Each structure stands twice: as C-alpha cells, then as structure tokens.
Amino acid sequence: MTQTAAMTFDLRLAAKLKSRAEQEIESILHIAESLGAAAAADLCSVALRELNEEQFRIVVVGEFSRGKSTFINALLGDRVLPAGIHPVTAILTRIRYEDLPGYALHYRSGHKQSISAEQFFNIVAPAEPDPTDEEALRQRALELDEFLKIESAEIGYPAALCQSGVQIVDTPGTNDINAAREQITYDFIPRADAILFMLSALDAIGESEIAFLRDRILKTDVQRIFFALNFADLLSTDLDRERVLHYVEAQLRSVIDRPRVFLLASKEALRLRRTKAPVAPDVLERTGLPTLERELATFLVEERTPIKLRKPVFGTLRACRSLKEEVLPVIFSGQDLAYADLQKKITALHPEIYQLQEQRDYAINQFRAGMEDRIPKLTKELRRQLEEIAEAAALAVRNYAGDLEKSALATAIERAVAPKETHLRESLNKLSQSAIEEEYGRAEETIKTATEAVFSNLFSDSDVHRKSLEGFGDAEAGEQFVAALKVGGGLAGFGVLGFIALPFFFLIPFALPFIGTIFKGFRESARSKTLTSIENDVRTAHTEQGRASLRAFDQRWAKLANELAAKLADETNSRIRDLEANMETLLHQASESEISRLEQRTRIAKLAADLKVSENELLRLSRWSASGQFGNV
Numbered sequence: 001m002t003q004t005a006a007m008t009f010d011l012r013l014a015a016k017l018k019s020r021a022e023q024e025i026e027s028i029l030h031i032a033e034s035l036g037a038a039a040a041a042d043l044c045s046v047a048l049r050e051l052n053e054e055q056f057r058i059v060v061v062g063e064f065s066r067g068k069s070t071f072i073n074a075l076l077g078d079r080v081l082p083a084g085i086h087p088v089t090a091i092l093t094r095i096r097y098e099d100l101p102g103y104a105l106h107y108r109s110g111h112k113q114s115i116s117a118e119q120f121f122n123i124v125a126p127a128e129p130d131p132t133d134e135e136a137l138r139q140r141a142l143e144l145d146e147f148l149k150i151e152s153a154e155i156g157y158p159a160a161l162c163q164s165g166v167q168i169v170d171t172p173g174t175n176d177i178n179a180a181r182e183q184i185t186y187d188f189i190p191r192a193d194a195i196l197f198m199l200s201a202l203d204a205i206g207e208s209e210i211a212f213l214r215d216r217i218l219k220t221d222v223q224r225i226f227f228a229l230n231f232a233d234l235l236s237t238d239l240d241r242e243r244v245l246h247y248v249e250a251q252l253r254s255v256i257d258r259p260r261v262f263l264l265a266s267k268e269a270l271r272l273r274r275t276k277a278p279v280a281p282d283v284l285e286r287t288g289l290p291t292l293e294r295e296l297a298t299f300l301v302e303e304r305t306p307i308k309l310r311k312p313v314f315g316t317l318r319a320c321r322s323l324k325e326e327v328l329p330v331i332f333s334g335q336d337l338a339y340a341d342l343q344k345k346i347t348a349l350h351p352e353i354y355q356l357q358e359q360r361d362y363a364i365n366q367f368r369a370g371m372e373d374r375i376p377k378l379t380k381e382l383r384r385q386l387e388e389i390a391e392a393a394a395l396a397v398r399n400y401a402g403d404l405e406k407s408a409l410a411t412a413i414e415r416a417v418a419p420k421e422t423h424l425r426e427s428l429n430k431l432s433q434s435a436i437e438e439e440y441g442r443a444e445e446t447i448k449t450a451t452e453a454v455f456s457n458l459f460s461d462s463d464v465h466r467k468s469l470e471g472f473g474d475a476e477a478g479e480q481f482v483a484a485l486k487v488g489g490g491l492a493g494f495g496v497l498g499f500i501a502l503p504f505f506f507l508i509p510f511a512l513p514f515i516g517t518i519f520k521g522f523r524e525s526a527r528s529k530t531l532t533s534i535e536n537d538v539r540t541a542h543t544e545q546g547r548a549s550l551r552a553f554d555q556r557w558a559k560l561a562n563e564l565a566a567k568l569a570d571e572t573n574s575r576i577r578d579l580e581a582n583m584e585t586l587l588h589q590a591s592e593s594e595i596s597r598l599e600q601r602t603r604i605a606k607l608a609a610d611l612k613v614s615e616n617e618l619l620r621l622s623r624w625s626a627s628g629q630f631g632n633v
C-alpha cells in the first residue's frame with residue numbers, strides 16, 4: 001500500500017469537514033422523518049447521497065511521452081497504467097478507488113466490458129509486430145480498428161489516495177490528431193478539480209503546449225492548473241534545473257497569472273515508491289513528487305472542498321426552510337385548532353389541490369411552448385458560428401505557409417478553429433442558459449403563486465403559524481447564505497435552476513472532423529494543388545460536422561425541455577404531497593387527548609430546537625465555504 005502517498009497527500013481536513021456536514025444532514029433527516037415531512041426528508045437524503053458521491057478529480061494532460069502515466073503510477077505507488085506506449089493506443093482512463101483492482105473498457109456504442117489487467121496492458125500497450133511478418137501486421141491493423149471503438153477505460157484500484165476521495169484521469173496526448181478522442185479530454189477539463197499539465201524539463205515548453213493551455217484550458221474558465229516539469233532527473237546540475245524552471249515560468253506568465261510550476265522526476269519517484277526496502281524521506285523529496293502532492297492536497301482541501309460541500313449543504317438548508325416555514329407552523333397551528341374545524345379545512349383542501357394541479361399543468365405547457373419558441377433564434381446563431389468555423393478552417397489551409405506536413409497543417413487548422421469553437425460553446429451556452437432561466441423562472445413563479453394561495457387560504461383565519469414562524473425564523477442567516485452562493489456560484493437567484501447549470505459541453509457537441517480523413521490528396525510535391533484540394537475537403541468536412549451539430553443541438557434541447565418539465569412536475573407534486581401529508585399529521589394530532597397533546601408539543605418543540613442547532617451548524621459550514629476561512633474547524 002502507498003503509505004507515503006497517503007502522508008504527503010493529506011486530505012484529512014476535507015474528510016473532517018465532510019463528516020461534519022454529513023452529521024448535521026443526518027440529524028436534519030431524522031427530524032424531518034420524525035415530523036413526517038417526506039419532501040424535506042427527500043431533500044436530505046439526496047444531499048447525503050451527493051455528499052458521499054463527491055470526489056476530487058485530478059485530470060492529467062500534456063503531450064505524448066511527457067510522463068503522464070508514469071506520474072500517475074507514482075501517485076498511486078504502483079504500475080497501474082502502462083507507460084511508454086504508442087500514441088495511437090492512448091485512451092482516456094479514469095482511476096478510482098476499489099477494494100480489488102479491476103479494469104473495464106467503455107465502448108462508443110455505450111457497452112462496458114470488464115477485462116483483466118493483463119488484457120488491458122495488451123490492448124493499450126501491445127507488443128510491436130515484426131515488420132516483416134505480414135500476418136502479424138494484418139492482425140495489428142485489425143486490432144487498431146477494434147481499438148478505435150473504445151471510448152475510454154476505467155480502473156478501480158485499492159490506492160490510499162483514491163480511498164481518500166480522489167479520482168485521477170489519465171488523458172491521451174493533446175497532440176493526438178484523432179479528434180474524437182481529443183474531444184473526450186476536452187469534456188473532462190471543465191469538470192476537473194485540478195489539472196496537472198505535464199511538461200518536459202528537457203523540451204521546456206513548446207508553442208503547441210502554450211496554445212493548448214490558452215485555447216483549451218484557460219478558455220473553459222479552469223484556473224486550477226499545476227505544471228510539472230518532468231524528467232528533472234535528466235538535467236545534470238541544479239543550475240540547469242533553476243534555469244528551466246524560470247524559463248518555463250516566464251513563458252507561462254504570458255498566458256496565466258502566477259503559474260505553479262514544479263520540477264519532477266516521476267520515473268524515479270515511482271521506482272522509490274515500489275521498492276520494498278525503506279527509503280529515506282529526503283531521497284523521495286528530491287524527486288519533487290512530495291512537494292507537488294502537498295500543494296495539490298492543500299489546494300483540494302482549501303479551495304475545492306468548500307465548493308463540493310455547497311450543493312448538499314444548500315439542499316439541506318432548503319429542507320430546513322421547508323420544515324420551519326411549512327411543516328412546523330402547520331403542526332403548531334393544528335394543535336390550536338378544533339378537530340371539527342380541521343376536518344372542514346381538509347375537505348376544503350381537495351378542490352384547492354385540484355386547482356393547484358391544473359396550475360401545474362398550465363405552467364408546464366407554457367414552459368414547453370416557451371422552450372420551442374426559443375429554437376429558431378438559437379439555431380440561427382449556432383448555424384452562423386458553425387459557418388464561420390468552417391470558413392476559418394478553410395482559410396487556415398489557404399494561407400498556410402509552413403512545411404507541407406500533416407501534423408503541422410493540422411496544428412495550423414486547430415489553432416485557427418479552437419478559439420472560435422470555444423467562443424461558440426460559450427456564447428451559445430450563455431444564450432441557452434438565459435433562455436432557460438427565463439422560461440423556467442416563469443413556470444416556477446406560476447406554481448409558487450398557486451401554492452402560496454393554497455397556504456394562505458388554509459390559514460386565512462389564523463395567524464398562529466406566523467407566530468411560530470417568528471419563533472424559529474433565522475431569516476437573516478439564510479439570506480446571507482444565499483447571498484454568498486450568488487457570489488460564488490455565478491448563476492443565482494433561482495430556486496432549482498441555479499443547480500442545473502448546463503455543463504459546458506452539454507448543448508453543443510462539436511468535434512473537429514478527424515483530420516486524418518481530410519488529407520486525402522496529400523502529395524508533398526504538388527503544393528498548391530494539394531492545398532486547394534485540402535481546403536475544399538476541410539470546408540466540406542466542417543460543413544457536414546456543422547449539420548450534425550445542429551441536429552444534435554435540436555435533440556439535446558428537446559431532451560432538456562423534457563427533463564426540466566419533469567423536474568417542474570416533480571417539484572410541484574412533492575409540494576402537494578407535503579401539503580397533504582401535513583394535513584394528515586395535523587388531523588392526527590388534533591384527535592389526540594389533551595395530555596398527549598401537551599407531550600406532543602414538547603416533543604415537537606424539542607425537534608424544532610434541534611433543527612435550529614443543526615441548521616446553524618450548516619450555516620457556519622456554508623459561510624466557511626463562501627470565505628474559505630477554516631480557522632478552527
């Protein structure tokens with residue numbers, strides 16, 4: 001086991017914060033259950049599940065043979081991934097905790113297949129066939145075809161680091177010209193908690209690496225990047241090491257503020273971690289790995305943990321609010337109402353609920369229609385930008401002045417297209433997001449008004465519930481939290497929608513056409529003829545890709561509308577269920593004798609007090625989240 005890894009990669013504070021949150025959520029869940037408040041209990045259960053599913057995700061990127069896989073192996077303390085493999089067989093691989101090691105492949109068809117470690121190594125790092133053996137070469141070509149059907153791989157591994165909640169993603173080289181495979185890497189970047197950008201201390205940093213950083217990482221808003229200068233063992237003097245470090249830092253500063261750069265000797269670190277004999281700490285320190293691990297851990301604890309806690313904590317605070325504002329007042333007021341009055345009220349509730357259901361259907365229909373109406377404008381914008389991208393790609397070929405060499409030309413196209421593609425995703429996501437916010441917000445408002453009407457009818461002749469509200473109200477703290485969220489979360493002001501922020505790549509699946517298929521008429525001799533034919537092919541390929549993107553956009557939009565409509569229905573239904581359940585609780589309580597009523601009152605008052613304590617704890621946690629001040633946790 002990787003004892004050393006566990007020690008330098010210390011995530012204990014994160015675990016502590018998490019277990020604090022867990023404890024409070026559990027006690028609020030218990031209170032909700034004791035009060036028979038199903039909707040609030042659901043919110044708490046969901047929050048608990050989210051909390052437990054939260055993992056830190058470290059995504060390792062960089063060009064081929066920078067030592068990405070070797071570095072990951074060193075982190076894990078074992079040879080989990082094959083290193084030194086042929087670029088063609090590099091696939092994105094996720095590694096997470098599992099008691100026993102296990103390997104699986106995910107195919108593009110959606111199929112998942114478990115395989116042995118040996119099979120995995122054979123597929124990803126096959127022995128090179130003898131170039132004179134035709135049968136072996138044919139076999140190899142078949143394997144490669146088969147290989148292209150694989151989308152990604154997944155490894156479960158019993159490493160201490162993973163057990164403490166870290167998932168690691170190994171990505172294929174960023175200079176892979178297989179666009180489909182590259183796309184997967186891009187999809188993972190925005191979802192990373194930390195990005196480890198692997199560079200070589202020998203090559204320092206190249207133009208394509210800067211371009212990748214600028215156009216692919218920084219454009220997605222990911223600022224959490226660590227740079228490692230691997231192969232530091234191959235630099236002979238300290239002076240060389242210093243020099244490379246400073247050079248790379250200076251280069252990086254042109255695109256990023258205060259870059260965090262570390263010298264690293266991954267291969268040596270892995271060797272040391274795998275030796276059975278005891279290793280003096282300073283020997284391992286010299287590989288640079290422990291320093292990097294400490295920095296990563298500190299970053300994950302201080303900057304990512306608060307963000308991870310936010311959603312479950314906020315969900316539970318919503319449950320608290322519902323308990324305080326809806327459930328407890330109803331219960332308290334019920335105790336002061338005569339049984340007969342209550343029955344009357346409950347009978348009167350049926351038509352109210354029926355009306356509420358009608359309002360729900362009305363709001364949902366409005367929402368669907370509104371989403372439909374948005375399509376033409378969004379599609380028009382998408383089409384316009386896709387045409388621009390196709391044109392930019394073609395233009396890059398026309399103006400290409402470099403050597404007539406596939407990968408250089410591909411890089412030129414990529415460089416022309418990448419910023420436009422990023423802009424497309426960003427602007428369209430923004431447009432879509434605000435359209436959805438408006439439509440969803442309108443529907444939510446309709447439902448909210450209708451629900452409130454039911455509540456106020458129910459209690460129009462009694463202000464008991466309002467009084468009890470004052471007793472538990474901690475409105476100020478709640479607002480502070482919401483305000484903190486607005487600042488931190490970017491998207492705000494929404495009840496539900498704030499948390500279904502679209503993933504960056506959700507709406508516009510857009511991949512560069514596979515460059516390899518474009519270079520049909522590639523002949524080094526006839527330069528201008530070749531370029532013209534490539535230009536046409538590039539334009540055609542992009543136009544076709546554009547059509548596919550438009551179709552996919554339509555489909556995803558429709559799917560999203562359906563999902564959100566279902567969510568609206570769910571929300572409303574759970575409010576209705578809650579209302580009905582509350583009425584039942586109320587009736588039940590009214591029928592109890594005076595003495596047990598007194599007992600009940602004491603019991604509920606105690607639950608209410610407990611609720612307040614737990615809520616305050618969560619608010620404290622959420623304020624830490626907003627401020628990053630963990631002080632004396």
Ligand SMILES: Nc1nc2c(ncn2[C@@H]2O[C@H](COP(=O)(O)OP(=O)(O)O)[C@@H](O)[C@H]2O)c(=O)[nH]1
Nearest residue numbers: 064065066067068069070083084231265266267
């Ligand atoms: N000397 C030296 N070799 C290394 C180091 N890290 C990786 N390598 C070697 O470099 C080659 C490429 O490493 P690999 O991890 O497969 O790179 P990847 O393609 O980025 O995943 C392998 O042969 C490794 O053994 C290092 O720090 N020092």
Ligand SMILES: [Mg+2]
Nearest residue numbers: 068069083090
């Ligand atoms: Mg690799």
